[in-house]
Amino acid sequence: MSETNNNKIDRIVSLCKRRGFVFPGSEIYGGLSNSWDYGPLGVELKNNIKKLWWQIFVTSRDDMVGMDGAIIMNPKVWEASGHVATFNDLLVECLSCHQRFDRGKLENGKCSNCGKTKFTEPRQFNTLFKTYIGTVEDAKSTAYLRPETAQAIFVNFKNILDTARMTLPFGIAQQGKAFRNEITPGNFIFRTREFEQMEIEYFIPRPEKDVDWQRQFEYWINQVHLWLKAIGVDAKKVDDFEVPDSERAHYSKRTIDFMYEFPFGTKELYGLAYRTDFDLKNHEQFSEKNLKYKDAATGEEFWPHVIEPSFGVDRTMLAVLCEAYSDDGDRVILKLKPYLAPYQAAVFPLLANKPQLVEKARAVYQKLKLPITNCQLPMNVAWDERGNIGKRYYAQDEIGTPWCVTIDFQTLEDDTVTVRDRDSAKQERVALKDVPAFIMERMMPR
Numbered sequence: 480m481s482e483t484n485n486n487k488i489d490r491i492v493s494l495c496k497r498r499g500f501v502f503p504g505s506e507i508y509g510g511l512s513n514s515w516d517y518g519p520l521g522v523e524l525k526n527n528i529k530k531l532w533w534q535i536f537v538t539s540r541d542d543m544v545g546m547d548g549a550i551i552m553n554p555k556v557w558e559a560s561g562h563v564a565t566f567n568d569l570l571v572e573c574l575s576c577h578q579r580f581d582r583g584k585l586e587n588g589k590c591s592n593c594g595k596t597k598f599t600e601p602r603q604f605n606t607l608f609k610t611y612i613g614t615v616e617d618a619k620s621t622a623y624l625r626p627e628t629a630q631a632i633f634v635n636f637k638n639i640l641d642t643a644r645m646t647l648p649f650g651i652a653q654q655g656k657a658f659r660n661e662i663t664p665g666n667f668i669f670r671t672r673e674f675e676q677m678e679i680e681y682f683i684p685r686p687e688k689d690v691d692w693q694r695q696f697e698y699w700i701n702q703v704h705l706w707l708k709a710i711g712v713d714a715k716k717v718d719d720f721e722v723p724d725s726e727r728a729h730y731s732k733r734t735i736d737f738m739y740e741f742p743f744g745t746k747e748l749y750g751l752a753y754r755t756d757f758d759l760k761n762h763e764q765f766s767e768k769n770l771k772y773k774d775a776a777t778g779e780e781f782w783p784h785v786i787e788p789s790f791g792v793d794r795t796m797l798a799v800l801c802e803a804y805s806d807d808g809d810r811v812i813l814k815l816k817p818y819l820a821p822y823q824a825a826v827f828p829l830l831a832n833k834p835q836l837v838e839k840a841r842a843v844y845q846k847l848k849l850p851i852t853n854c855q856l857p858m859n860v861a862w863d864e865r866g867n868i869g870k871r872y873y874a875q876d877e878i879g880t881p882w883c884v885t886i887d888f889q890t891l892e893d894d895t896v897t898v899r900d901r902d903s904a905k906q907e908r909v910a911l912k913d914v915p916a917f918i919m920e921r922m923m924p925r
Contacts, residue, residue: 488742491804492667494811498878500524500800501668513661513671520878521796523821523859525675528710528795529654531818532677535706536652543650543679544643548631550656551610554622559765560630560758562607562623565729569601581662591663608658608672624658629787632680633758637770647772647783648695650681654792666743668793675792682772682783685756692784696733696753699788703737703749710795711802711816716740717748730757739798748798750789756782803879813879814902817922820879822861824918827871829887831864840864840886843896847884847915858919876901882918 495501500521504514517525537543557563569582575595582601589596608624611617625631632639632651639651654677661672681699686692700719707717722734731752739748759782763770771780799819805812817823824847828840840862847860861880863871868885875883885897894911909917 487801487804488667490806490811491742491800494804494813494877495521495800498874500878513665514673515668515671520821524799524815524819524879525792525796527819527821528799529675529677529792531709532706532790533652533654535709536650536677536679536702540650542645542648543652544639544645545652546632546635546639547655548625548628548635548653550625550658551612551622552625552631552634555765556630556634556762557607557623557626559761560633561729561761562626563605569603571598571601573598579662584663606660606662608660625656626659627657627789628653628655628676628678629680629789630758632678633762633770636682636759637768640772646775648681648683650679652677652679654678666741666746668797669741669743669746671793674794677790677792677795679788680754680758681786681788683786685781685784692753692786695786696751699751699786700735703751703788706790707737709816710799710819711814712739712798713802716802718745720747728752730754741797741801748794749791750787752787752789754785754787756784758785759783810873810876812876812901815879815881817881820881822859822875822878822880823922824882824884825861825863825871825875825880826884827863827868827886829868829885835891836886836888837864839890843884843886843911843914847918858922872899872904881921884914 492501496503498520499518502516502518503510504516505511533545537545554563571582571585572579573590573593573595574597576590576593578590578592580590580598582598585591590598607626610622610624611620612622613620632653636651639645655675656673657676658673661670663670681695683692683695704714704717707714716739718738720736720738722731722736727734732755733753735751736747737749737751738745759770762768763782769780770782772783773780799815800813803813803815805814813820826840826844826847828836830836844860844862847858861875863874865871872883879901881901883899883901885899887897889908890896890911895908896911896914897906898909898914898917899906
């Protein structure tokens, strides 16, 4: 069935609400603009994305360690990083409807609310979320919710260097919440004021020639594309946009924006920046603490340079949903990678009113829920006995469950079950004892 791109994103939003992936935030009180809560299935998908990312970029590598920094940090951190002075958008107001926008995100120079083209002169708007620590709200108690996870890594660079005893090149990874007081958030979970990041600061020796950091930069471009393949994003929908000098962040000598073709337009999905030695150098200056790396062989001290691949969890989830969503007119299918799906399998009794089938199905369900030895991939199993078997298959297709295991009367005779494949709807008979291996073999990344 053909559909417009806008229709597709509307269908995805509807599916997410209907099936428990994403709910409007504070909905019973009328909601909160561009605030979203992740429901039972959404949190499973989101967690599986984060687990896979951590496995690929941290636990499977010898040159990477992780950390988890505080959301509220000493405000001097954000002075040293340049966020207090430079973390600004250009705010304009529509002269017709008085809606406010980030000038850089206006589509074709038109107000998205009324379509008019006349705006006030732009003014600087700092997008840091300000808060206060303690009982008195004054300048001395001002603090900020972190706008990125990266600075906690730089602030803890020496602590990690001393305790983990890493040698260059090496990376520090972090996942966590960040907050930006966006002027014009929108497009479902694409741009929100509260979001989650997965970031790496990869420290390299001080380059003697440009080719030294450029080699590392190209390596990380390739790593980002391998990640995109792992989560099922079509390479043809991704463009590596070279950000021009005038548009790069103040700390960056080179930036690539990985642009993805969302149904609502081609937008930035991930970023890759060469931050030079800006951050460690500035934090050393502001803190008056030595943040240099000491070469064990030569005794030389210097600030390492940094390559930063930055991934948004919420944008990743939206891209995964856009890629996976399929509507052929007869049924909706989320063709998620099996290891990302909220459930890897669902177990049904053929008839819910036959106690012997329900009892046998419950036993199969409990067996599949047990931890699988030597498996580092997620394994979550759903139970469903509502309605007829066709409706149960339809529901599992919509939420992306790769395999449905049905216990029928033949199971009681020979201990075999029917395993149905989500994408093809084909069924095959599998010995009950072989079901865990059958699923795990097909779950492995290919």
